[in-house]
Amino acid sequence: MxxxxxxxxxxxxxxxxxxxxxxxxxxxxxxxxxxxxxxxxxxxxxxxxxxxxxxxxxxxxxxxxxxxxxxxxxxxxxxxxxxxxxxxxxxxxxxxxxxxxxxxxxxxxxxxxxxxxxxxxxxxxxxxxxxxxxxxxxxxxxxxxxxxxxxxxxxxxxxxxxxxxxxxxxxxxxxxxxxxxxxxxxxxxxxxxxxxxxxxxxxxxxxxxxxxxxxxxxxxxxxxxxxxxxxxxxxxxxxxxxxxxxxxxxxxxxxxxxxxxxxxxxxxxxxGCALLWQTLGCLGRFVLYIVAAAAILLAVHFTCRLPRELFRKMLHLPAFLSVVVLVESAENWMAASLAAAVFALVLYPVLRLLEGWRGYDDLFVQRRAGEVKKSLLMLFLMLAGLIAICWGLLGRPWIAVTAVLMWGVGDAAAALVGKRLGKHPVRLLMADRKKTREGSAAMAAAAFLTGTGCLLAYTALPWYICLLAALVTAPVAALTELMSHNGNDTVSVPAASAAVLWLLSLVMW
Incomplete structure (x- = not known):
């Protein structure tokens, strides 16, 4: 009826x-x-x-x-x-x-x-x-x-x-x-x-x-x-x-x-699907983090007159710190990886819609059309893949966290130092000619310090092993960043750093 x-x-x-x-x-x-x-x-x-x-x-x-x-x-x-x-x-x-x-x-x-x-x-x-x-x-x-x-x-x-x-x-x-x-x-x-x-x-x-x-x-x-x-x-x-x-x-x-x-x-x-609820829980906590970070950045943007490049790198801060939030808030690697992938797929069309807003380029300090949505899509899909490999396959989530933070902090240092103090362009074959030796040195140093801190915090390794591992990985990260063009360092640098850390883990401990 x-x-x-x-x-x-x-x-x-x-x-x-x-x-x-x-x-x-x-x-x-x-x-x-x-x-x-x-x-x-x-x-x-x-x-x-x-x-x-x-x-x-x-x-x-x-x-x-x-x-x-x-x-x-x-x-x-x-x-x-x-x-x-x-x-x-x-x-x-x-x-x-x-x-x-x-x-x-x-x-x-x-x-x-x-x-x-x-x-x-x-x-x-x-x-x-x-x-x-x-x-x-x-x-x-x-x-x-x-x-x-x-x-x-x-x-x-x-x-x-x-x-x-x-x-x-x-x-x-x-x-x-x-x-x-x-x-x-x-x-x-x-x-x-x-x-x-x-x-x-x-x-x-x-x-x-x-x-x-x-x-x-x-x-x-x-x-x-x-x-x-x-x-x-x-x-x-x-x-x-x-x-x-x-x-x-x-x-x-x-x-x-x-x-x-x-x-x-x-x-x-x-x-009845436990994984779904675990993923939604992780995604919910992650979204709260993103909303809080966005609110702080908007307040800074509208109350302080910061240099454009400095504010651009401040926008990168909550992005690369996302790996810490995902790993710490998830019950397992699948929930963390799925949450990152879902967020990427939802964020992309949202940013595509926002591109029509007149203040979009100014707010995100966008250098070329489509840069922000492409970079964020690559970032969160990279996080999903890296977490799945490092945590799910290798059982070492600290590799994903360390590799991403070494790239994030190092990239910010390279940009800020290179813009202000960079006087000597890099002449290496296949290197990005817009990058300087000063910027690359700053990235290596920042990546070394960040890597050391992450390894001390996430592993029980002796301090000298952490120093040595970071000392080997940091130059690789800086060199990979030099060879990366058109923003591809978002994927290439964390991947290269993670590979080096994994190989070192097989040899050194």
Whole structure:
């Protein structure tokens, strides 16, 4: 027996599907299937996901059609380079639908949920998917373009028939990244193709399981009407705003939707997963540390007039000290490593959004566009990997802490001393010519002192062994920093230092 709440979810699912189709050419099932199979009890049966996919495909027919009409009106469609994709996708749709029936509910349900989340992350990280050398509209396909269209067209066609989701998104990526389409032209072309694929896949689903038409007529009517109206409105909006805005909005909605649906669908498994709660606990404590550090730095920024380079290195302080917080606040290496990786993946799209703020470059003392988000992504992913290797594989978390702090303090010393006192550029082969001997000497000295202090604090080694280990590792760190270009020292120096410390641990103690 259906409740009024279930009808509410029909409307909500159709609205989300229509918005996704109109904004970015997404298949209606990308949004609709997760909502129907998780929140609507009548779709929780043995063939629930299959029937939900059929309803979504039926909704996609008119939704994609009206979206295509809007994009054609604004001259945002190019079939001259898309005809091979069209033929391939249509050919494989029916085969995919039959395979979906054989696969059953578990495969379809899980795939749809995780695909929704992944597509959302992709949009947040890359709101505009386009190739730099965009091809001319209406140009003929070359041999490479035909090969790309054949490979992806056949794959996407089968996938669309199989799960009823992701076809529009995958075509969008192929059109922009491989065939050089402008984003809105790619959306218009993909929705044109999706109109026919949805028709074929929907008909195949219903012919294979006629109960869809007889038992789900109310869901079909509601979802088709609402999704079509939402697609029309959102397509009009998408053709009047910048592509970046469309991508970011779509990414935020789909990431939130996919994440919430995964939590709901796997709530029992999640509640019983000890590692998840350990990771969340570590992540929560780490976020509190970041918030406190950010508050202090903001107060300093707005109350003190510090030199730009000094404030830039002050920003680095809480970043490299993160390794201490992660190691000390985690119950095990997996929780610490996962917390660092999750933080990196969340932070990157947040910083990408903030880049549009006028004071962004001034606050972060950014030297070139995209420097901060790239550096922080590299840093926290490096921490995740280094903790996993040093703590998880080698059983020596102190190696990760010592290596990262030697790099962080040494890099700050090198920059401050090199800017103020550096008079003699380094002439070594492969070295960064902007760096000086004075800066490198300062890094070696600072890394030596930091390494000695870390080894004394984290190990029970005699003081002379700590001094000797730091004395050997510090020059390696300084030399690696000299040879690193374009900010790659964030990864190269800690990795080299950790390798030396590990080798010394095998020999000296």
């Amino acid at each position: 259906k409740t009024s709440m279930e009808y509410f979810w029909y409307v909500a699912a159709a609205l989300g599907a229509g918005v996704g189709t109109g904004l970015a050419g997404l298949s209606a099932a990308t949004v609709m299937v997760p909502i129907l199979i998780v929140l609507c009890p009548s779709f929780a049966g043995e063939t629930g996901a299959y029937q939900a996919t059929a309803v979504a495909l039926a909704s996609d027919i008119l939704g994609s059609a009206v979206t295509t009409a809007v994009y054609i009106k604004h001259k945002n469609i190019d079939l001259r380079r898309g005809w091979v994709m069209l033929v391939c996708v249509l050919t494989l749709c029916t085969a995919g639908s039959f395979a979906a029936w054989l696969a059953g509910d578990v495969v379809l349900g899980g795939f749809s949920l995780f695909l929704t989340f992944c597509i959302g992350i992709r949009f947040l990280v890359m709101p505009e998917t386009r190739r730099r050398e965009a091809g001319a509209a209406g140009a003929r396909l070359d041999a490479k373009g035909v090969a790309v269209s054949l490979f992806f067209g056949l794959t996407i066609g089968f996938g669309t028939g199989f799960v009823g989701t992701g076809g529009g998104m995958m075509m969008l990526v192929v059109f922009t990244a491989f065939l050089g389409y402008e984003l809105k032209t790619a959306v218009g072309t993909s929705t044109f193709i999706m109109t026919f694929t949805a028709l074929i896949a929907s008909a195949s689903h219903i012919l294979i399981n006629p109960a869809i038409l007889l038992e789900r007529w109310d869901a079909l009517v509601i979802c088709i009407v609402v999704a079509t109206a939402a697609s029309l409105v959102s397509a009009q909006f998408a053709n009047r705003v910048k592509s970046r805005v469309v991508g970011l909005v779509t990414g935020g909605v789909l990431t939130a939707l996919g994440g919430s649906m995964i939590l709901l669908n796997y709530r029992e498994q999640i509640m």
